[in-house]
Amino acid sequence: MAASAEDNENLVPVTVLTGFLGSGKTTLLNHILTATHGKKIAVIENEFGDVGIDDELLQKNSKVQADEEIIEMMNGCICCTVRQDLITVLSKLAKRVASGKLKLDGIVIETTGLADPAPVAQTFFVDDAVKAFARLDGIVTLIDAKHIELHLDEEKPEGVENEAVEQVAFADRLLLNKIDLVSEADLFRIESRLKGINAFAPILRTEKAQVSVDSVLNIKAFDLKKTLDMDPEFLNTDGEHEHDNSVSSISIIQPGNVDLELVQKWVGQLLQEKGAQIYRMKGVLSISNADEKFVYQAVHMLFRGNFDEKWEAGEPRESKLVFIGKNLDEKELRDGFNACIDTPEVLEKRIKTLRFAMGTKVECKTGGGWVKGEVVAHMYRDEFMPPGMVAPYQVKLDSGELIWAPEDVNNLIRKA
Template identity: 65%
Template sequence: MTTTSKDTRVPVTILTGYLGSGKTTLVNHILTNKDHGKKIAIIENEFGDVGIDDALMAKNTKAHIEEEIVEMMNGCICCTVRQDLVVVLNKFAGRIASGNLKLDCILIETTGMADPAPVAQTFFVDDSVQEHFRLDGIVTLVDAKHIEQHLDEEKPEGAENEAVEQVAFADRMILNKMDLVDKADVERITARLKSINSSAPIITAEKSKVSVDLVLDIHAFDLKKTVDMDPEFLNTDNEHEHDDTVSSICVVEDKPLDLDTLQRWVNYLLVNKGTDLYRMKGVLNVADSEERFMFQAVHMIFNGNFDEPWEPSEKRESKFVFIGKNLDHAELKEGFLACIQTPDLVAKRKLALRFAVGDAVECRTADGYVPGKVTQHLYRDDFMPPGVTAPYQIQLDDGKLIWAPEDDDKYIRAKDALFAEKKAKTEA
């Protein structure tokens, strides 16, 4: 009678999914979930040469396993930095063998442009990796709002459609952002995913919130099934080829940004370039704010908020990453740098205002429009939200000081404007 010894190798999950599908959000969810009690190492890969996800996860990694966060930069993990993955894993193996590190599992968060197959291949073609680590499963995040667009995208000859590959090689799919689609959309998308990969279970989620047990140590990867699907899976001579029309640009700047100018520019990009801008994300140093502004966008869906205060020892700088198709790098960099708060920019904003200091105006209050006069341009005080500068401070006729949030008739207008409007209508 023979017995099979328990596999003591460290299980490794490959977390993949197209740009903006919610991978970093899922990693954050795992890091903040204390119930699983697992010692996890995170290996994350950025497509460009400036890291953003490390900052997006900073709060949670500090509280959890900061010393085991490894970031691999300036390339896609499925091709140019694949050997770096082997180096990182072998370092982990050495520390485990020496007794200096205890790991229950490893989570590899790939860039959204990664084909998971070459990453998975690493666990079968490198002897040292295969000895110490077990590929546990490929978990693919699917952006329910945008997945069809990416599955249908035409690629240049020879280039693979990464979104299709990520679905095809999944051992488990998480259909994310369910709050952004309706029932008919879900039925259609599910059928489409099943037509590509009928064997992978599909789990639905909002904001990447799923049980950790559905992601880690799931014993889902089946080498025979994978080779049956892709006979060339273990062929190391086949190189993954990206669509060279897709690129990234990373901008780093230490001068503070003007929030109003930044918001207007980002809104312009979302409206006019959203189709080709697959992903935008940033950690921004905004003028008149002691907090970092964390920013993410997927096509035309935007999410941004002021996060934690800058640490005293932390360098206050902005990092902005764009990933998309046919990007004009010079235009994007110029637009970003135009958001720096300079004396010229401040002067330009003042010149664009409709009312001069001293002008008689009417301001909308809880009591309706109340007369007053402009006392200051681009006003700010400590009670205002981070980064916000009001176009006007106004002194009402009763002496009270207020500020107008926008230079718009909804909030501030010329004195007697309503009377003049009624008079014009009567005369007409």
């Protein structure tokens, strides 16, 4: 389960910053490390990138270097260089915060040369120590307005991804930089192209990467609560933009409820088969037999979701899904999701696939071993079950006690 909203507020927000060589990342990072903005921010720089934080600038603005990897700046910010595993650097920061020596308002991780932020994102999904200290807040891509179209149009050898297109596709927010070097007509055309790739990332125009630190930090793009508030009109982008040939964004809004088990199978299969092509996925689902909304986020094959706030009385029950990726088949996605809609026909179909008919004598695996009984109900549910769950069988044991089998598998229920 995800952390509670209160716990999340206590975690340090982390922004992953991507952008092509020359887009202005160094200028932006130098600004964060030297400007008087009143926030304590740690900038973690990938040393293997082509662009580095200016050494002279670091020396001029740094305090004593107590650690060769962590440099404290005059304005209270921290500059770190990743010479080893990212988790190691984050652990060092976490220890300093825990000891009271350091208070952090945010972390910016610059991923020079990495179009795909999934390895960085994975750190905040799966490493327990990091999860207890920091939360992935958003992916921000800096774009050079003067040269972005050249990068987007660059022909790549077969099998090689266009990094510029991927960086746009992964973004939660796009900073369109160097707007003073192009015309308004150019900007309109560029923004249309960017929206064709990723219709869901707001675009912020900038000159010389001079943006408020607040526009990069704590944007809560990975906040499941914020996902709940996705504007249906914002999702309705059909026919609004010209789409890139291979990378695009698709939204689905579907009234009614869906079956939890069918959705889990569909999403699992989708990520297993197409996970490399699905850059980002998020949504809010209306699950049958659940009073709460199911909210989720995914980066490639990495999926996180849970039941969150309740549906309000009178609020229309509907599911909202967003996909951003390469070679997305909209019809296939819609058909796959539609097959999860909870209808009497779907229920009847699921009952037909069950192994045991009503009245069948069975044995059930319980805490006390295998116990004999008889199937008395199909697709059973009661108020004590987790949200959305439906058991394939309710069984009346020979003792007269009623139990349910959570799955139709032989190691839980078998013919007597």
